[in-house]
Amino acid sequence: EPEVTQTPSHQVTQMGQEVILRCVPISNHLYFYWYRQILGQKVEFLVSFYNNEISEKSEIFDDQFSVERPDGSNFTLKIRSTKLEDSAMYFCASRTTYTDTQYFGPGTRLTVL
Amino acid sequence: GENVEQHPSTLSVQEGDSAVIKCTYSDSASNYFPWYKQELGKRPQLIIDIRSNVGEKKDQRIAVTLNKTAKHFSLHITETQPEDSAVYFCAASFVEYGNKLVFGAGTILRVKS
Numbered sequence: 001e002p003e004v005t006q007t008p009s010h011q012v013t014q015m016g017q018e019v020i021l022r023c024v025p026i027s028n029h030l031y032f033y034w035y036r037q038i039l040g041q042k043v044e045f046l047v048s049f050y051n052n053e054i055s056e057k058s059e060i061f062d063d064q065f066s067v068e069r070p071d072g073s074n075f076t077l078k079i080r081s082t083k084l085e086d087s088a089m090y091f092c093a094s095r096t097t098y099t100d101t102q103y104f105g106p107g108t109r110l111t112v113l
Numbered sequence: 114g115e116n117v118e119q120h121p122s123t124l125s126v127q128e129g130d131s132a133v134i135k136c137t138y139s140d141s142a143s144n145y146f147p148w149y150k151q152e153l154g155k156r157p158q159l160i161i162d163i164r165s166n167v168g169e170k171k172d173q174r175i176a177v178t179l180n181k182t183a184k185h186f187s188l189h190i191t192e193t194q195p196e197d198s199a200v201y202f203c204a205a206s207f208v209e210y211g212n213k214l215v216f217g218a219g220t221i222l223r224v225k226s
Contacts, residue, residue, distance in 0.1 A: 004156075031212065043157065043202060043216040056213055091156065100145045100164070100208050104156040 002026045004105035006092050012111045013082055021077045021108045023092030032075045033093040033102060034067065036060070043091065049075065082112045115140040117205050119217025126193050128226045136203035136217050137185040143205040146179060146186045147214070151200045160201075161188070164208075193224045 005024045013019050025032050034046040047057040049067055066078045075094075079086055089109050093102040116139040126132050138146075144165040149157035163170045163177045163186065170177050174193075179186040190197055200221050204214040 033213065035214070042218045043204075043214075045213045045215065048213050058213075095212070100206070100212060101147070101159055101162065102212070102214060104149075104158070106156045 004092055004094055004103050006090075006105040006108050008108060009106065010109045010111070012113065015084060015112055016081050019079050019082055019110060021079075021090050021092075021110070023075045023077070023094075023105055024073050025075055025092065025094030026096075026103060027073070029094035029096050029103075031055075031095045031097070031102075032067075032069070033095075034077045035091045035093060035104075036088040037091065037107075038088045046077070046090075079110075082110075084112050086110060087112045115143070115205070115215045117203060117215050117217040119203050119220060121220060122218065123221045123223070125223045125225060128193060128195060128224055130193055132188075132190045132193050132197070132222055132224075134188045134201055134203070134220045134222070135185060136187070136205075137183075138205040138215070139184070140205065140207065140215075141184065142207045143184075143215075145206045145208045145212070146177070147204050147206075148175075148177060148188050149202045149204065149216075151202060151219075153199075157202060190222075193222075195224050195226050198222055198224045 007022045032049040037043045047061045048055045089107045091107045092105040095102045119136045147162035151157045176189040200219045203217040
């Protein structure tokens with residue numbers, strides 16, 4: 001069964017550094033999402049992406065964040081200048097146009113020191 | 114903004130007993146309600162979902178009920194087994210507008226054998 005994949009599984013970075021988190025959605029999916037989960041807390045929506053543009057973003061998704069679909073398979077989340085409070089698990093999700101179900105990737109644990 | 118409240122935060126049951134987790138949502142436009150199971154360190158996995166045109170849905174030992182008037186929905190697990198132990202998240206979304214998921218805070222379910 002196809003799955004959403006994410007790399008790396010764990011990223012450690014220094015405060016102020018840029019990080020890029022990568023996701024490969026399921027191949028026939030056209031809607032893409034990023035969520036984050038701070039340790040022990042709920043999953044929070046960051047951004048949704050469809051047809052090569054952002055369709056919705058949350059208050060968390062400020063100017064430090066950006067998303068891109070650089071080719072036909074990857075979907076990336078960039079944090080330009082990381083802060084301590086960006087430490088969290090970041091999940092990518094995708095879905096088709098035919099169902100409402102979002103399939104989640106395994107996550108990237110980002111640790112900002 | 115949209116909000117989903119989930120109760121209880123922790124639930125311990127004996128193996129074989131039933132477990133019920135309840136959620137309420139604030140946005141009356143929400144029309145899609147998935148439940149995700151998340152084991153420690155793993156991705157959220159969809160276990161069951163319901164759309165607002167249906168009052169109840171069942172899949173083997175798992176069922177979900179929806180009360181649109183009261184804006185609440187519940188997860189019912191019967192004949193619980195130790196492998197049901199996990200964190201369960203409810204979520205709500207408005208499918209016709211981006212379909213972002215708004216999650217509840219999660220319920221830690223422990224099934225004691």
